[in-house]
Amino acid sequence: MANKANKVDIIIIGAGIAGISSSYYIQKNFPHLKYKIIEARNDLGGTWDQMTFPGVRSDTDMYTYGYSFNPWPGSIIGMGKEIKQYQVDTAEKFNIKENILFNTHVKSLSWKNKTWITKTSKETFHSQYVVCCTGSRDYREPNFPKFKDEDKFKGEIVHTQTWGKTRFKGKDVALIGSGCTAVTMTPAIVKEAKSVTLVQRSPAWIVNVDGSEKSNRLYKTFETLIDYAYSRVFKKHYKKKVLSQYSNYYSHDNIPSYDYWNQRPACSLDNDYFESIKSNKVTVEHSGISNWEKNGLKLLNGKSIKCDLAIMATGLNAQLLGGIDILVNDKKVNLNKTSWYRGMMFSGIPNLFAHTGYINFSWTARCEIVSERICKTIKYMQKNSYTNCVPKYKGEKSKPAIEANYVLRSIDKFPNRSYKFDNANYLNEYIQFKMSKINDGVLNFQ
Structure with a gap:
């Protein structure tokens, strides 16, 4: 034209x-x-x-x-x-x-x-x-971290931003990332995947949302701003409050290194994320990635993670x-x-x-x-x-x-x-x- x-x-x-x-x-x-x-x-x-x-x-x-x-x-x-x-x-x-x-x-x-x-x-x-x-x-161009020996991996690597028609049913899946995308995706794939390994270099703050809650813009505006202000002024107390509220999830080895609201917290809907990681098909690894292997990933902690599909939930x-x-x-x-x-x-x-x-x-x-x-x-x-x-x-x-x-x-x-x-x-x-x-x-x- x-x-x-x-x-x-x-x-x-x-x-x-x-x-x-x-x-x-x-x-x-x-x-x-x-x-x-x-x-x-x-x-x-x-x-x-x-x-x-x-x-x-x-x-x-x-x-x-x-x-x-x-x-x-x-x-x-x-x-x-x-x-x-x-x-x-x-x-x-x-x-x-x-x-x-x-x-x-x-x-x-x-x-x-x-x-x-x-x-x-x-x-x-x-x-x-x-x-x-x-x-x-x-x-x-999403954030797509590269690790050595990628050419040796015989499986599929996909970023969530370019998902297309990727299939995960019956596969061993490695889900790399700990932010909002990984938290929302885990419950959605755990039932059909053969296994799911969550590879989280560093843990994130995650809170639950009640799906039946009814509200309006005005109320949610004040609620969010007050919550944010409280977390800024009383950082230590707020951290203790969240850890206490989710004591069944947070323990000494998965407490985020940053203060709440330094990054946007991820949301679990009706406890779907917290419930999904209890499945015997789900494993959580708090470690960075060392390199790719023929059948999966090698972590910095020395563990090898078997996977057919590696999903990069590594952000934008x-x-x-x-x-x-x-x-x-x-x-x-x-x-x-x-x-x-x-x-x-x-x-x-x-x-x-x-x-x-x-x-x-x-x-x-x-x-x-x-x-x-x-x-x-x-x-x-x-x-x-x-x-x-x-x-x-x-x-x-x-x-x-x-x-x-x-x-x-x-x-x-x-x-x-x-x-x-x-x-x-x-x-x-x-x-x-x-x-x-x-x-x-x-x-x-x-």
Whole structure:
């Protein structure tokens, strides 16, 4: 297809949770503006379209993960297929789906002459604004640790992010990882697998969720924030409380080395993980991997683990703006040299908005307040006849707010901490985003 230029007002990149949220608020506030959603996959849903491994589900409650403008109708924890269908239903209900261009990859974003030029694999778009709803992970390259002698292994190795049609029935399975994915996957495979060995280099904090719990966004908001604050102020007491609550699981050899909430805790639903590891088919090994062998893995503790299938539940690689090349007046932008403005814009980049999440709260809740703030910013610009706005540099080198490995691995790709970006307190940001003025002295308007 010939690469032709199309004029729209707003380009939205990504048709997942953030893309649907942005589209809803843009339609609501600017019914006269034309927007287009660019989606690389052949369907909407983002993470919930890609992730198909057994047991995939939300790792946070759906009362805060669901949209406020279309509340989640199901249980407190949503399964992957249910969340995907919920997004499809939401997009159709608000006539969003008709604005999505599927199977289209964004090649580059270039700001020239007060216009964004979005080059895709199909067309080129000119717009005044771009909203990046690409999530915070690399969808193409997950974290896939390599160990020596991999070529000697005669079985299959698969990462949960690229699960495809992998079969585990009747196989000896090694599940490598101790985070949310491993915790949700274990109960889903233990019944049909011949055996399951959980290889956990380091243990993680795991809590149970009662699947019959009924709640709402307001209550869960306060409950989560109070819990987080308590864990920060009374770290030792909180640790003892969790260890006591789950004394049948935690013992001297599997206590996490980090404080609770330094990383997001994993969730067992109705004790499914805790029950699954009691099976005589399940073994847990707290050791790193030394190398591959013909019929399995050799651990650092000297043990050999027999397996036909090795599942890498080893997490993601963090990535901002989808790894897309960003150019401002022909100069490529290095995000590590910028600062975040309220966690939604980057210094030196005009009229480009983006979504990122909290370390202790649901992705959707922040997507919504950022979407509303984007709309307030555009309204302010229209009222004052401004064509562009760009944040000033306000960052300083700082430690990440969460010690998750996917953050630490990619810290050199992230902006410096920015002006008024509180990624651990939804309530504080909600009030700030609602009450603070748009022209706060940090944005330059022209």
